[in-house]
Each structure stands twice: as C-alpha cells, then as structure tokens.
C-alpha cells in the first residue's frame with residue numbers, strides 16, 4: 001500500500017507512534033475519484049491497452065456462454081416430470097431427474113422408509129458445524145455438543161435400539177457417507193499430522209526416521225492405491241475369521257493419507273516460527289510440550305491455515321475415490337442413479353447436482369478459512 | 384533438592400576452562416570466569432568473538448563441550464535435569480526481545496510462573512503487574528507485543544524474565560536492536576535492576592552503562608577472554624593492545 005508522500009515534522013511522527021489522534025495530521029486525499037462507477041471502471045478495467053483487451057475478451061466470452069447456459073438451465077428446463085420422455089422432448093436441462101432420483105443420490109441404498117434418519121443426522125451435523133464457526137462459542141461446552149451430536153448421528157445411522165431398525169454400514173451411502181468420510185478423516189488426521197510434523201523435527205533420530213519414513217511412504221503412493229491396499233491387503237494379514245468393516249478400512253486409508261499430507265502443511269508452519277521463540281520458551285524453563293502447545297503450535301497453525309484448509313478441501317473431494325472399494329459415496333450414487341435406462345441421457349444434470357453439493361461445502365471451507373485468518377490477524381493486533 | 388536448601392556459595396556462576404566448537408570452529412577457547420553473587424559483569428568484544436555463545440552456555444541454550452560450568456551451585460551436565468534446575472534461577476533477555484506475539488503483555492508475563500512454577504494465576508498476575516510497574520509500563524498490560532515500541536517490548540521482556548524471580552539475569556545485547564531514542568529507557572531499567580543487587584552478565588557495547596554498572600569488564604576476541612578488569616583500569620589502562628584498539632573504535636562513535 002503506497003501512500004502519497006506527506007511531509008511530517010518529528011512531532012507529528014512521534015504523535016503517530018503514541019496514539020493516532022484524528023485530525024492531528026492532515027493527509028492528502030488520494031487523487032483517484034472514489035465512489036464513481038466510471039472512475040472504478042477506468043482504474044480497474046481500462047487502465048492500459050493490455051488491460052482493456054483482456055476486459056473485452058472476458059466480456060465477449062461471457063456474452064457467448066452465459067445466455068445459452070441460462071437458456072438451458074432455466075428457461076427451457078424441465079423441472080418436473082414423472083416420465084423421462086418429456087425430458088427427451090425438451091431442449092433444456094432435465095431437473096426432473098433430480099426430482100425423481102434425489103433421494104437415491106442423497107442417501108444411496110439406505111432403506112427408503114428410513115431416509116429421515118440420515119437426513120436428520122446430516123442436519124444435526126451441519127448445525128453443529130454452523131455453531132462451531134462462531135469464535136464466541138469456542139468454550140468447553142462445544143466439545144460436549146460435538147460428542148452428543150456425533151453420538152446421536154451414529155445412533156440415527158446405525159439404529160438397532162430405541163425402536164430404530166438396524167442398518168449395517170454396507171447400506172450407508174450418498175451425502176451422509178461422504179460427510180462421515182470427510183469429517184472423521186479430518187478429525188482423526190489432524191492430530192496425527194501434528195504429531196508427525198513434530199516428529200519430523202524431533203531431536204530423537206528414531207522418532208524423526210519413523211515420521212519421515214511414514215510421510216514419504218504415503219506421499220509416494222496415490223490415494224487410490226492406499227484405499228485399495230486397505231481394502232484388499234489388510235484382510236490378508238488378519239487371522240481367519242476376523243473381518244474389518246469396509247467403511248472402517250476406507251476411513252483408515254483416508255486418515256493415513258490425509259495425515260501425511262497435512263503433516264507437511266503443519267511442518268511449513270513450524271518452520272516459519274523464528275528460533276527466538278523456541279529460545280525464549282527454553283530460557284523461561286518451559287518443558288518441550290509446554291513450549292510446543294503454548295508457544296509454537298498456536299503460531300504455526302495460524303500460519304498454516306491456508307495450506308491446511310487446502311488439504312481439507314482436496315481430501316473432501318478425494319473421498320469420492322472410495323468407489324473402488326465399493327462404497328456408495330455421493331458421487332457414486334449420482335452415477336448409479338443413471339443406471340435406470342430411460343434416465344441415462346441426463347448424466348450432466350446428475351453430476352451437476354452432486355457437483356453443486358461438493359462445491360457448496362468446499363466453498364464454505366475456503367471462505368471460512370479466510371474469515372479465520374483475518375480474525376486471528378486482528379486478534380493479535382487489538383488492544 | 385528443594386528451593387531453600389541450596390548451599391550458600393559465594394560464587395553465582397563459575398566457568399572453569401570451558402571450551403566449545405561449532406564443527407571445527409573453536410568458538411569458546413578455554414574460558415574461565417567467576418561471577419560473585421550480586422556482581423555485574425559486562426562483556427564486550429567484536430562481532431563473532433563468542434560473547435553470545437558464552438552467555439547462552441550459562442543457561443544451557445548452548446552446551447559447552449569441555450570444562451566445568453557451575454551456576455548457582457548446580458553443575459551443568461548432559462543431564463537435562465541440571466539444565467532445568469539452572470533455568471529456574473536464570474533469566475535471559477535477548478537482542479530481538481522474543482516476546483510471544485500471540486499473547487498479550489500480561490499473558491507473556493504470567494505464562495512461565497503459572498506453567499513452570501505452578502503459581503496460582505491470580506498471584507502470577509499480581510506479580511506481573513508489579514514488575515510491569517517496575518519497568519515503567521503498567522498501562523500496557525493488555526496490549527499485544529506488536530502494538531508496542533521496541534523499547535517497550537524490551538522492557539516487557541525484562542519484566543517477563545523477572546516474573547520468574549531469578550537470581551541471575553543474562554542480557555545479550557539488549558539495546559542493539561533499538562532505535563537510539565529508546566536505548567536509554569531500557570538501560571535505565573537495567574541500572575535500577577543492578578542497584579537492587581541482581582547478579583548480572585550483560586553483553587553490550589554501551590560503555591556509558593558499563594562504566595556506571597559493571598564491577599568487572601570482560602573483553603573477548605576470537606573465543607578467548609583477552610582482558611578482565613574492574614572498569615577503572617579497563618577503560619583507562621588496559622593491558623592488551625587489542626583491547627585498547629577495540630575501545631578506541633567503539634568510543635569514537
């Protein structure tokens with residue numbers, strides 16, 4: 001941010017250091033006219049010849065693409081139809097597919113009459129997230145709220161007591177499954193990643209070697225093979241008769257994979273903490289864990305928020321790879337909904353629907369991380 | 384060994400033939416130095432002469448590799464407990480302040496007393512506010528370090544070390560990172576601390592301060608102690624040519 005040069009006497013400079021007093025020093029107004037649309041356009045869209053060319057090109061692209069898209073998605077779309085023939089007759093999007101199949105896409109093979117249970121579970125989960133977003137609520141009771149929410153969600157999904165019929169995890173699918181994979185993945189992988197990142201910087205050679213070995217091993221393998229190994233190879237090592245639930249195997253694979261990547265994001269944060277912070281903590285006599293938890297991690301994690309959230313978002317979408325071990329996550333149900341022959345031509349609509357849901361969650365995470373960064377930034381400056 | 388039962392030895396810090404190497408670089412070469420209780424030692428010397436390394440060895444931030452180092456009747460050994468023991472009695476102030484930027488001034492001050500000494504929070508806060516008064520900035524308790532001037536930050540750093548109620552204070556060029564107009568406010572606090580009888584080792588090139596406060600002046604060069612004398616002799620009749628040259632250089636400024 002460059003400001004127009006203002007000459008100041010030493011007195012004024014000193015006064016600014018102490019407490020800025022309004023009106024004490026008169027600053028020149030910036031030369032650009034404010035508040036005028038034309039002024040803004042001139043400054044931002046047409047400030048130079050290359051800028052003007054880019055502006056025109058973008059405008060042309062919008063003019064070419066947007067009207068047909070609106071035409072297809074809204075104007076000529078079929079919103080409701082029991083018979084796919086109506087869709088085939090129309091030019092526009094066939095949202096009737098969503099109308100007909102949304103329950104399968106959202107909840108997969110979960111017993112049809114029990115769909116209210118995953119719906120309620122997802123709603124409770126989203127509410128808990130919404131509540132957790134407010135820094136004012138970061139109190140011990142929030143942990144209690146989460147334990148209760150997750151307990152109720154598990155109860156709703158599984159059933160088997162309180163008159164709810166038992167639904168095995170093999171039948172779970174769609175959005176709840178995707179959210180379970182992502183949420184459990186994040187919640188379990190995050191602490192593991194912190195331990196791995198600390199281990200990688202440890203002074204104990206054995207701890208360091210283990211952490212580096214684990215991180216590099218996992219990072220060298222695609223998630224799809226980690227999932228495949230978790231699904232096919234793990235049972236080979238287990239004694240006869242012992243089976244590990246398919247969902248659990250997928251979760252273990254996702255957690256290990258995400259932890260390895262997150263660990264590198266956290267390590268980046270740790271590395272940016274100046275040596276003086278460690279030394280000051282040491283000189284005060286803090287133990288390793290006191291120093292790490294009270295001084296280093298709060299600063300390192302704040303710095304690492306962007307890459308950490310980036311990792312969260314990418315793993316949220318990567319959960320769709322569980323299709324290779326036969327789990328029906330949201331993307332798989334969107335695809336499976338099309339196996340009904342008359343609806344088969346309308347795959348774009350089905351994928352758009354699933355894509356919109358993925359986008360909504362990912363966009364939310366991205367925006368929230370921005371909010372958090374700004375808020376923590378402000379926190380360190382406020383008096 | 385409990386707090387009170389420590390044998391009352393006359394010397395607070397004893398270094399006997401201390402050596403340290405960085406790889407093949409001999410950074411501390413046969414250092415012997417005794418600091419009595421209540422004594423103020425000022426160390427000066429050209430950059431890279433090993434001054435920081437020396438005082439960082441005293442609280443175990445760096446480990447010496449040969450010789451003996453005894454602080455407050457505890458010998459620093461490879462055993463980490465000896466380091467923990469020593470750090471309870473020794474406070475340190477750094478050139479770059481090293482306040483914790485994510486904590487307020489008051490939180491910076493109470494952190495170690497609460498977590499290391501297990502002091503009740505209310506008592507730690509009372510002591511913290513008292514020391515903030517002693518360094519003349521009681522009104523800054525709830526600000527973050529980033530909102531303070533360099534001189535204020537360094538005074539907070541001094542208060543933070545004092546909150547652990549150390550018997551020995553180490554200062555590593557405490558005013559070198561400060562703008563000239565802020566140096567005095569920090570030195571004033573250090574003078575007051577010296578008048579209160581604190582045992583201090585101060586690495587500094589502020590010779591005016593050294594003259595007022597030091598009992599013993601030490602000149603280091605190339606990892607060795609070249610000259611050690613009371614300030615009167617040190618400034619007026621140094622033995623070594625190197626000391627004389629160094630003094631004329633920094634006093635010329």
Ligand SMILES: Nc1ncnc2c1ncn2[C@@H]1O[C@H](COP(=O)(O)OP(=O)(O)O)[C@@H](O)[C@H]1O
Nearest residue numbers: 405408410428429430431432433434435436437
């Ligand atoms: N961690 C380190 N590794 C290698 N060399 C170091 C390290 N720390 C300091 N040194 C070297 O040791 C010498 C003494 O450093 P220092 O004690 O900081 O000197 P001073 O404080 O007198 O300027 C310098 O030449 C410096 O480059």
Ligand SMILES: [Mg+2]
Nearest residue numbers: 434435436556
């Ligand atoms: Mg130094």
